[in-house]
Amino acid sequence: xxxxxxxxxxxxxxxxxxxxxxxxxxxxxxxxxxxxxxxxxxxxxxxxxxxxxxxxxxxxxxxxxxxxxxxxxxxxxxxxxxxxxxxxxxxxxxxxxxxxxxxxxxxxxxxxxxxxxxxxxxxxxxxxxxxxxxxxxxxxxxxxxxxxxxxxxxxxxxxxxxxxxxxxxxxxxxxxxxxxxxxxxxxxxxxxxxxxxxxxxxxxxxxxxxxxxxxxxxxxxxxxxxxxxxxxxxxxxxxxxxxxxxxxxxxxxxxxxxxxxxxxxxxxxxxxxxxxxxxxxxxxxxxxxxxxxxxxxxxxxxxxxxxxxxx
Numbered sequence: 667x668x669x670x671x672x673x674x675x676x677x678x679x680x681x682x683x684x685x686x687x688x689x690x691x692x693x694x695x696x697x698x699x700x701x702x703x704x705x706x707x708x709x710x711x712x713x714x715x716x717x718x719x720x721x722x723x724x725x726x727x728x729x730x731x732x733x734x735x736x737x738x739x740x741x742x743x744x745x746x747x748x749x750x751x752x753x754x755x756x757x758x759x760x761x762x763x764x765x766x767x768x769x770x771x772x773x774x775x776x777x778x779x780x781x782x783x784x785x786x787x788x789x790x791x792x793x794x795x796x797x798x799x800x801x802x803x804x805x806x807x808x809x810x811x812x813x814x815x816x817x818x819x820x821x822x823x824x825x826x827x828x829x830x831x832x833x834x835x836x837x838x839x840x841x842x843x844x845x846x847x848x849x850x851x852x853x854x855x856x857x858x859x860x861x862x863x864x865x866x867x868x869x870x871x872x873x874x875x876x877x878x879x880x881x882x883x884x885x886x887x888x889x890x891x892x893x894x895x896x897x898x899x900x901x902x903x904x905x906x907x908x909x910x911x912x913x914x915x916x917x918x919x920x921x922x923x924x925x926x927x928x929x930x931x932x933x934x935x936x937x938x939x940x941x942x943x944x945x946x947x948x949x950x951x952x953x954x955x956x957x958x959x960x961x962x963x964x965x966x967x968x969x970x971x972x973x974x975x976x977x
Contacts, residue, residue, distance in 0.1 A: 687759050690725045690733075727763045734759075776922045777961075778909070778931035779938065783808055789915035795877060796889050800908050802867075802874035803886055804928070807905070809867035810845055811949035812932030815905035815925035817847060821885040823875075832864055840864045843871070847951070859951050933961035 738750040778786070783804060790801035806821075807813045825846045831839035847859040863871065871885075878887070884899035902925075909927065910920040929950070936946035943959060952958040 687730060687734075687755075690730045691727070691763065727759075730759065776927060777934045778808070778923060778927040780931075780935045782918070782923070782931065783928075785916040785918065786909070786912040789912050793877075795893055795895065798870075798874050798877045799886060799889065800912060802870040803905065803908060804912070805867040805870040806863065807925070807928045808932055809863055809865075810861045811946075811951060812929030813847075813861075814929065816902040818886060818905050818925075819900045819902040821845070823880065823882050823885060826885075829862065841868055843868050861949055861951065930961055933958055937961060 734750055741750070776782070786804055787801060790797040790804070803818060807815075807818050825848070827844045827846065829842035829844050832842050833839050841864060843863045845861050845863065847861065874880075875885070878895055880887070883897070886900045888896040888898060888900055888904065890896065906925040909923055909925050913923045914920045932950055933946055933952075937943075943955070947955070947958050950958065
């Protein structure tokens, strides 16, 4: 497990913790004016040389909170006393967040909605191994609820299970597959998240598994420049690269799209198609109604009557 910069300090006091908060949320340009702010320069240089500090900051507030939580847990494991829940430290974090100049940015400037997804899939027009893989990645990531890039990259055959086919009117039943995600970013310790695939996304996944002759282990794997399949799983960053590459091939601006755009695009498309929010959240596995509903609200505001009063 990679250690956080917070883990370097063994003696825990409110001043030490507050110093780390100030360092992570302090504007590096303003530190030229006040070099005493944050951690000592020699400590910062040593951590940077060891690879524990990479960004010049300011960091995202959630990053700081996550590192504090990790530091607090490790402190308890070592039998040390900490002050991570003290009112003074909470107040310092709250004030530092308010003062940070770091602007809030969306992870993906534009959502990968159904129309955008169709353009990306159109670039996977051949039966080459790479096109077959990328088609499956895009369709599975979207249809399974807008899965995070780490969940797609780390997907294994052992997580897949064939389910009873789904009856559809008078036509043939649709094949169905469950994906056992296990613990996710937002699930609890005891939760085992499950999502489902059927229809075209499942066909795309099966086409990839057949073409790559994958029967166990990682589902989505790297392909070298000569078209040879690797035994290792894709890096999560590769999912982001694939989205941007396909966007460029589709004549879109790659900088405007990312893997997270698939996640936001799933909920936005569900809102556009009138799918109830609770039903969409069952597939996306969002825990926060507030976060999930923001995509619905934006979609309804854009197409609603209030935005067309002068039409």
